[in-house]
Amino acid sequence: MIVAIDGPSGTGKSSTSKAVAAKLGLSYLDTGAQYRAITWWMLTNGIDVDDAAAVADAAGKPVIVSGTDPSHPTITVDGVDASGPIRTQEVTAKVSAVSAVPEVRARITGLQRSIAAAAPHGIVVEGRDIGTTVLPDADLKIFLTASPEARAARRAGELKGADVSATRDALIKRDTADSTRKTSPLAKAEDAVEVDTTELTLQQVVECVVTLVEEKR
Numbered sequence: 001m002i003v004a005i006d007g008p009s010g011t012g013k014s015s016t017s018k019a020v021a022a023k024l025g026l027s028y029l030d031t032g033a034q035y036r037a038i039t040w041w042m043l044t045n046g047i048d049v050d051d052a053a054a055v056a057d058a059a060g061k062p063v064i065v066s067g068t069d070p071s072h073p074t075i076t077v078d079g080v081d082a083s084g085p086i087r088t089q090e091v092t093a094k095v096s097a098v099s100a101v102p103e104v105r106a107r108i109t110g111l112q113r114s115i116a117a118a119a120p121h122g123i124v125v126e127g128r129d130i131g132t133t134v135l136p137d138a139d140l141k142i143f144l145t146a147s148p149e150a151r152a153a154r155r156a157g158e159l160k161g162a163d164v165s166a167t168r169d170a171l172i173k174r175d176t177a178d179s180t181r182k183t184s185p186l187a188k189a190e191d192a193v194e195v196d197t198t199e200l201t202l203q204q205v206v207e208c209v210v211t212l213v214e215e216k217r
């Protein structure tokens with residue numbers, strides 16, 4: 001059972017994906033964390049992330065390993081735990097530039113496909129291009145949406161005390177970059193089920209997705 005969950009930032013992809021995977025005994029992969037990890041490695045190794053050629057040259061260098069237990073997802077870069085550093089504002093501000101570089105996408109997409117193929121009971125993979133590009137044959141594709149206000153309020157809540165309107169602007173900027181890039185932009189697959197989470201609780205979204213998975217089994 002391969003479940004692809006795509007959508008813009010702040011729609012509840014991570015919380016939903018982890019809860020669905022835990023409930024159904026599936027593995028879980030956060031593909032955004034992989035793009036964040038490669039961005040963090042570039043920043044800490046002095047690569048100019050606004051120079052696409054330099055990013056392309058370095059794309060194959062870091063060793064990125066994702067742990068796929070939904071109750072304890074992990075990410076290491078060259079053997080170092082990167083789960084904290086990949087969430088900094090600096091990485092968040094630069095990740096769209098790095099993830100737009102085709103060599104980066106080719107590298108990370110390869111990793112994602114091998115992780116999905118090795119999952120013993122199936123996997124929930126969350127991202128931006130999972131249903132369209134990474135796993136186009138997924139058994140179920142979900143596209144989560146929510147109003148920009150709801151997304152900004154959720155993200156600002158996670159960042160404890162962050163300004164909602166600044167968070168909204170940053171989020172819209174990142175989504176625009178992600179959906180307008182040339183190589184596998186953020187997009188809803190034609191056969192994806194769209195779920196608007198604006199008025200739903202996390203539990204309601206999880207129940208909705210679990211029901212859709214069970215219908216496919």
Ligand code: C5P
Nearest residue numbers: 031032033035095096099127128129178
């Ligand atoms: O999901 P998260 O906000 O952590 O993703 C960080 C960034 O990684 C996105 O803004 C996007 O630039 C990139 N990304 C991507 N393709 C994916 C997942 C994430 O380009 N499948």
